[in-house]
Amino acid sequence: MxxxxxxxxxxxxxxxxxxxxxxxxxxxxxxxxxxxxxxxxxxxxxxxxxxxxxxxxxxxxxxxxxxxxxxxxxxxxxxxxxxxxxxxxxxxxxxxxxxxxxxxxxxxxxxxxxxxxxxxxxxxxxxxxxxxxxxxxxxxxxxxxxxxxxxxxxxxxxxxxxxxxxxxxxxxxxxxxxxxxRAARLGETVAARTGRSEVTGTFETVDDTGNLVLKTAKTRQAIPAADVFF
Missing domain, CATH: 3.30.930.10 (Bira Bifunctional Protein; Domain 2)
Structure with a gap:
């Protein structure tokens, strides 16, 4: 690089x-x-x-x-x-x-x-x-x-x-x-962590802007950047 x-x-x-x-x-x-x-x-x-x-x-x-x-x-x-x-x-x-x-x-x-x-x-x-x-x-x-x-x-x-x-x-x-x-863990529960927060939910899809979409107990959340843990 x-x-x-x-x-x-x-x-x-x-x-x-x-x-x-x-x-x-x-x-x-x-x-x-x-x-x-x-x-x-x-x-x-x-x-x-x-x-x-x-x-x-x-x-x-x-x-x-x-x-x-x-x-x-x-x-x-x-x-x-x-x-x-x-x-x-x-x-x-x-x-x-x-x-x-x-x-x-x-x-x-x-x-x-x-x-x-x-x-x-x-x-x-x-x-x-x-x-x-x-x-x-x-x-x-x-x-x-x-x-x-x-x-x-x-x-x-x-x-x-x-x-x-x-x-x-x-x-x-x-x-x-x-x-x-080819996605790993599609339809399964994952955790998305940023430097300040963590969201756990079902890996539902990737939207048309590349965001990770998780379905939580309360809502669907589009996450633009995070580290994902299984």
Whole structure:
């Protein structure tokens, strides 16, 4: 992501950046993150033209693309699911995360960086994630599939290009439907936590602006940003 910020102003079009090693990895909300050798860390830098709310929906585009890429490199979809807003699960554990950042104006254009991290070869220990978070898992430990970062990038770049074209052409509707078809815990009780509050309810849907919709005992609540716990 840091390299994306450095290069953004020099790029003429979308660009993927693959890091084989990171010394300052980070996750959502600036959390520190460990990236062992053999895992996947890549960022797509692009220059979207839409309003910020539409640009943010690319987290769903990216997670669909990553789902398809993982199927392509392993030959299996069993056990894979998508967790709102931007994680990929395997056999109920966290396999991958996606992070979107606006890089701000570069030569008059705001760039978007879509960071993708996948535990291909190794996963953090349970003591390295916050209490109540899903257990981290790796692709090789859960499936036996040893996939090189370069091979996953090839599959991911192709899948993302396909989903991006559909998103630009047809809008969020088809992306939303495809995402919901792969959603983890749809129809079940989940908790959505922000820094100041927690809402528990039935995961009913994702609305047409990407909000998580929970049905509580008293109302239906649309949540734009939170960490979800099962």
């Amino acid at each position: 840091a390299e994306a910020g450095r290069l953004a102003g020099t790029l003429a079009g979308p660009e993927w950046i693959l890091a084989l090693r990171q010394t300052a990895a980070r996750g959502r909300r600036g959390r520190a993150w460990v990236t062992p050798d053999g895992n996947f860390s890549a960022t797509l830098v692009m220059m979207p033209r839409e309003a910020p709310g539409v640009v943010a929906l690319r987290s769903f585009v990216a997670s669909l693309a990553l789902f398809d890429a993982l199927v392509a490199v392993t030959g299996r979809a069993e056990g894979l699911s998508l967790k709102w807003p931007n994680d990929v699960l395997l056999n109920g554990g966290k396999l991958a995360g996606i992070l979107l950042e606006s890089l701000g104006p570069r030569r008059g254009t705001t760039h978007l960086a879509i960071g993708v991290g996948v535990n291909l070869a190794a996963a953090p220990g349970a003591d390295e994630v916050e209490p109540g978070a899903l257990r981290p898992v790796s692709l090789v430990s859960e499936t036996g599939a040893a996939v090189a970062p370069e091979a996953l990038l090839e599959a991911l770049a192709a899948a993302y290009a396909r989903h991006e074209a559909a998103f630009v052409t047809y809008g969020f509707g088809p992306v939303r439907e495809a995402w919901l078809a």
